[in-house]
Amino acid sequence: MSQRNGGAGGVGSVGRAAEPGLSTGISALTCAAAGGLALVLGVVAGRPDVAAIGVPLLLTFAWGWFTGPVAAGHVRVERGSGLNQPGSVGGRLVLEPPAGAETVRIRVSSPGHRATQALLAVDGPRDVALEVGTARTGINQLFRVDHVTAGFDTVTHTPVRQAGPVAVVIHPARRELAGLPLPPRLQGLTGPHTSRRGGDGDDVRDVHPFAPGDRLRRIDWRVSARRSYDPRTGTLDTLYTRRTFATADATVMLVVDSRDAVGPDVSTWGGGRVAAVDEAISLDVAREAATAVARAVVAAGDRVGLDDLGLRRRPVPPAGGRRHLDRITNRLARIAPESFPSARVRAPQVPSAALVVLFSTFLDDEAARVAQQWRAQAHRVIAVDTLPALRTDMLEPNALAAYRLVRLERTVRLERLRRSDVEVVRWSGGPPEGAQIAAGWRVLARPRRWRR
Incomplete structure (x- = not known):
């Protein structure tokens, strides 16, 4: 291609300044050169028919030159x-x-x-x-x-x-969860759940003689008449109040392990090939699972926070409400692997009596180790396995043997978590597994006895 420059001689010297950077196509220059050559040969040889052949080519080039764009747009x-x-x-x-x-x-x-x-x-x-x-x-x-x-x-x-x-x-696709697992202890002055401490609630705790500080509306007249009615005087000796359990909200801390982003094809784990974009990788599954849990927690009236195991960044503190849910979902959508983080000496700090939900592939010991530390601190810990269904048909024999060792180590690691009283649930982003995910989450939501 030749650069079109109005300050040069030849065709550009007609006086129409063009923006530097506009070019003339080789095909257009070829047609113009052929037309000029035919016109010159026709004039020199006295052949008007030959000269007439070059005229349309020159007119076409001239029209395109003078009417063409002078800017890039x-x-x-x-x-x-x-x-x-x-x-x-x-x-x-x-x-x-x-x-x-x-x-x-x-x-x-x-x-x-x-x-x-x-x-x-x-x-x-x-x-x-x-x-x-x-x-x-x-x-x-x-x-x-x-x-x-x-x-x-x-x-x-x-x-x-x-x-x-x-x-x-x-953003991840929307998935609804039925039921919400609760931590062993509830905190807060009010909320949708019944706690173990006495206070203003709906579930009856016991019946107790009226004492200073009790509210008059809590007097149980039936119990008072049955227990303290004196038939001789027709009066009540003692008033009894109905004491209840206080309500409280649950605190759920979501922890996403962003260090791994592996796809279903194991042959892409080494970095030589790129995972296909039509298949969800482990981090996509983690985003979907964490977003679904966050929606369920906020819908239940509880508080939810977010932390990233792969980054030393300030976590999102637990809170509730629609605006906080938008903050959580936007943060989840932007979570991505960054370099190679150093191993943590101790697990990230989480609020007291919080339910910790950890989303990881558990391909190494880091996530399993911090989960066991949280459980040793009396937190309820749910480990969500986000590794997608794998394919190994493209692996060479040596790579297949290495994968089998990694799979064996991962199986042992998950079994140790279960023995440490860490609840392990598998999450898969495919539509056929939707019913299995909902059923597994309902099992986690059932009340259970806790050991410290």
């Missing part, structure tokens, strides 16, 4: 409106072509997808819908657009320029 990529979830993720390509532009050739690409090319006719501003299918969640760099703006017959065009990609936050 604007092309930008925008995120789609609404909440993005796995499946189909949309975006918008906004074209603002300059005057004289007739076509825009685009090439749209996203990681893990084949690039798509299109030639668009533009006679004014235009919006083009973009769409990509993915099973991934979190922050994804999508919709890189390489574009070339051209004028009449592609006589002049811009060099290849890039718009995007844009960072699109994809």
